[in-house]
Amino acid sequence: xxxxxxxxxxxxxxxxxxxSMPIAGPISILVVSNxxxxxxxxxxxxxxxxxxxxxxxxxxxxxxxTSFYSEYKPAIPYIMLGGSGFILYMSxxxxxxxxxxxxxxxxxxxxxxxxxxxxxGFYTGLLVNFLNPTLFFGWLTTSFIxxxxxxxxxxxxGGLDRMIDNSITEINSISGNVVEKPDLPDYLxxxxxxxxxKEMHVxxxxxxxxxxxxxxxxxxxxxxxxIGSILWFILLSQFIFRCRKKISLRAxxxxxxxxGVALAFFGAFIFYKAMxxxx
Numbered sequence: 555x556x557x558x559x560x561x562x563x564x565x566x567x568x569x570x571x572x573x574s575m576p577i578a579g580p581i582s583i584l585v586v587s588n589x590x591x592x593x594x595x596x597x598x599x600x601x602x603x604x605x606x607x608x609x610x611x612x613x614x615x616x617x618x619x620t621s622f623y624s625e626y627k628p629a630i631p632y633i634m635l636g637g638s639g640f641i642l643y644m645s646x647x648x649x650x651x652x653x654x655x656x657x658x659x660x661x662x663x664x665x666x667x668x669x670x671x672x673x674x675g676f677y678t679g680l681l682v683n684f685l686n687p688t689l690f691f692g693w694l695t696t697s698f699i700x701x702x703x704x705x706x707x708x709x710x711x712g713g714l715d716r717m718i719d720n721s722i723t724e725i726n727s728i729s730g731n732v733v734e735k736p737d738l739p740d741y742l743x744x745x746x747x748x749x750x751x752k753e754m755h756v757x758x759x760x761x762x763x764x765x766x767x768x769x770x771x772x773x774x775x776x777x778x779x780x781i782g783s784i785l786w787f788i789l790l791s792q793f794i795f796r797c798r799k800k801i802s803l804r805a806x807x808x809x810x811x812x813x814g815v816a817l818a819f820f821g822a823f824i825f826y827k828a829m830x831x832x833x
Contacts, residue, residue: 565704565778572782603678604679605679607682607689615694616717
């Protein structure tokens with residue numbers, strides 16, 4: 555039990571760090587724009603809030619709560635509509651941002667203003683990711699790939715590989731082929747090692763796993779993946795915050811406003827997908 559928990563925790567940490575790198579999603583845009591503004595603490599809270607939403611989605615995806623999905627499915631387009639509206643609102647605020655010399659000065663850092671706003675960054679990150687149901691399918695596919703690789707290398711995943719495979723199969727049986735399994739090489743497929751062990755007459759070790767082992771394994775993977783995501787965004791925000799001093803004020807404002815436009819396009823795309831699902 556402890557061996558498999560350590561294995562999937564390391565795998566989740568690496569997966570969360572690597573798969574959070576693309577600067578294309580709304581959270582990435584918000585992290586970059588707020589780091590350029592100098593809102594470092596706000597950005598950290600934003601990251602934690604977003605990662606908490608990731609933790610919930612990943613746990614549901616890998617644990618295989620298909621009964622939840624069957625209840626959740628009809629609400630997905632309407633949740634996406636709400637998410638697109640919230641993202642468009644955030645994009646407007648970013649687009650209309652105009653920094654001046656007083657706000658760009660590090661000596662008047664935003665700590666005082668952060669105290670007045672409380673945990674606004676946390677709730678913003680939480681809402682942006684919770685109102686983006688596509689994360690559920692994205693993390694399910696990502697988890698499938700990562701755990702397939704870990705399992706193919708001979709590491710003990712505590713049955714998480716089978717759980718994810720079953721989750722995808724059952725969700726597709728409810729809604730059609732909504733989650734497409736990546737076309738993995740034969741040596742990365744779940745049953746490959748089992749077949750090899752049978753041919754070599756290698757017995758599987760007997761494990762006395764507790765009844766709640768599936769829950770523990772799923773939470774361990776989801777939590778470590780969220781921590782990996784937090785680590786990446788903290789490093790990214792620190793890097794951008796330090797480099798912003800080298801950018802002219804005009805270029806800084808232009809960059810932030812451009813990020814607002816990019817976020818608006820993302821919100822419009824989510825709105826389009828939601829309307830397509832409704833109609």
